[in-house]
Amino acid sequence: MKKKNIGSTFDSWLREEGVYEEVSANAIKRVVARQIASAMDQKGLTKAEMARRMNTSRASLDRLLDPENSSITLTTLHKAASVVGREIRLELV
Template sequence: MARKRKGSVSEETFDEFLAEQGILGAVEDHAVKELIAEQLAAAMEQQGLTKVEMAARMRTSRRQLDRLFDPSIPSVTLDTLRRAANAVGRSLRIELV
């Protein structure tokens, strides 16, 4: 008769696991961008702004705005983030933790 093995619980944190895999930085970048995109989308919805109107306020194209909302595209400048925040009446705050 086969005996069941109990699984062991690792003491390793998820961040440590991601670091070992060499992807911690990329995962954090993706999460931060997704969080900012969600906050911008919520502010736009609250104000009843369409993407076309938001792009006009930012003085950019709708296509560029779509890049801002796509978390798989990591290259977003601070200037773009600042203009997006200003377009919805918010300010951009960046801090080191």
């Protein structure tokens, strides 16, 4: 006889703890930072060149690429994606 799972899901537990949104946002930011950095590597772009093409500062790009920094604007994200030939898709579900 198989035992059924007992207890809640991890997402449910995060919601119960009141940290689901923060944890989810941080996870998404980490993935985005990794994807932008990977695309930069594939295109052979340095941080200085990437910032120049985005018409922003190197410090702003560093914040975008920092997986620990969740403060990014959609404008900065859109600029970065455009430079590396990608697009941003947001979906509310």
